[in-house]
Amino acid sequence: MKRPTPIPPRQTPPAPDEDDFAGDEPDEAPARGRLGSILPFGRSKHADVEDEADGAETTESKDPDAEKVGLRRLGWRRKRAERAEVRRFTARSRRRRIIWLSSVGAVVLLAIGTIGAAYSPLFAVEKIEVVGASALDVAAVEASLEGQKGRPLPLIDRDEIRAALTSFPLVETFSIEPHPPHELIVRVEERTPVAVMATDAGFTTVDAAGVALDTAEAQPEGVPIAEVEDGPHSDVFAEVGQVLRALPEDLAKRISVIRATSPEDVTFDLPDGGGVTVVWGSAGDTAEKIQILTAAFSAAPPDTVSTYDVSSAGVLVVK
Structure with missing residues (x-):
């Protein structure tokens, strides 16, 4: 079997000479500048110093009045925003409050208008009418009240009318009714004549309070003659007047004389049965x-008796 060929040893390249890089030094700064513009961490301290200097120059070049105007505008905006929030929460x-003030104002205006109209010539008296008079001369009464014409209704003078x-x-x-x-x-209420008192001038008609209403030569029909020694303004006549006012109308008209x-000893005469006396006593x-008297008229007719005593x-x- 054939052995493998041994690996040749690694050859170290020769170290470059300094002269080989002498011409490359001027290109190092542009390269760093390009890296600094791309990579933020690649900026040099020299570039940072230059930027700080440029910022200082820019700050120094700003106008102080412009800064004040800007701050003032910011303050205005903040105040407007605060006011808007306050209006939103207090709407x-x-x-x-607006509804309440409007209602009060409307009521006040209505009251002022009503009072002003009431006291103006728009509500002045032009016609006076007297109601409730039968024995009185209505035309004479209305003529006596002519002074009230032309006055506003609220200014009618009751004392002058009285x-x-x-x-x-x-x-x-x-009473007055506008x-x-x-x-x-x-509207008037007339006095009711209850008796006649014989005087030197004739027969004076008086009411229950003893007020003289009229004087005539002849005795009026349906009104009894009152014989009271102390006169019509005494306590005795006041008791007589109460008795006459309390009696039924048909019985009061039949009385010829009351004394x-x-x-406590009021008595009166009736022409019934040739004449009969009623001892009444007081007004109680x-x-x-x-x-009792009505029952007595049935049980003992007036032509059979001379006196009815109901004083007790x-x-x-x-x-």
């Missing part, structure tokens, strides 16, 4: 006394 409360109506003795009470826009209604010397227990409550005395 609901602002809407509620003073004008005082001249009419038949007026007991009154009817916008131009009408005023004066009293004290508040009127309803019970009326029932629950007791009837017939004479």
Whole structure:
């Protein structure tokens, strides 16, 4: 068998001479520059120093006023952003406040407009009507209230109206009813004559309070003559007036004379059966006394008796 041929020894190439690289040194800088532009870690310290110098020159070349303007603009933008956020978070409360203020404003404007219109000539009195008068002269009463015409309804003077109506003795009470826009209604309640008092001037008709209503030469029909020594303004006549106001109308009209010397001994005469006297007493227990007297008229007719005494409550005395 044939042996293999031995491997020849490795030959070391000769070392290059320094002269061979003498002409290549000027190309080293451009090569490094190209590597530095491609690889960031390939930049030389010299290039970094040059860049720092260029940056410093650029910073120094900036305008200080421009920097202030820029900062101011940034501040404005930040404030605008903050205001926008505040408006976004307070939108609901602002809407509620706007609605509330609008409602209050509308109510205030409505009230001012209403008050202004009410006190303006738009609601001035042009017509006065008197209601509830039967014995009174309505035309005379309306003429006495002419001073209220031309005034706004809220400025009607009640004191002037009261003073004008005082001249009419038949007026007991009154009320005022404004009817916008131009009408005023004066509702009066007349005094009710209950008795007649004989005087030197004739027969004076008075009401239950003793107020003189009219004076005539003849006695009015359906009104009894009151015989009270102390006059119509006394406590005795006040008791008589209460009795006459409490009696049923048909019975009160039948009375010819009513008399009293004290508040507890009121008596009156009826023409029934040729004349009969009723001892009434005071004005108390009127309803019970009326029932007893009505029953007495049935049990003992007036033509068979002369006196009915109902002055004691629950007791009837017939004479």
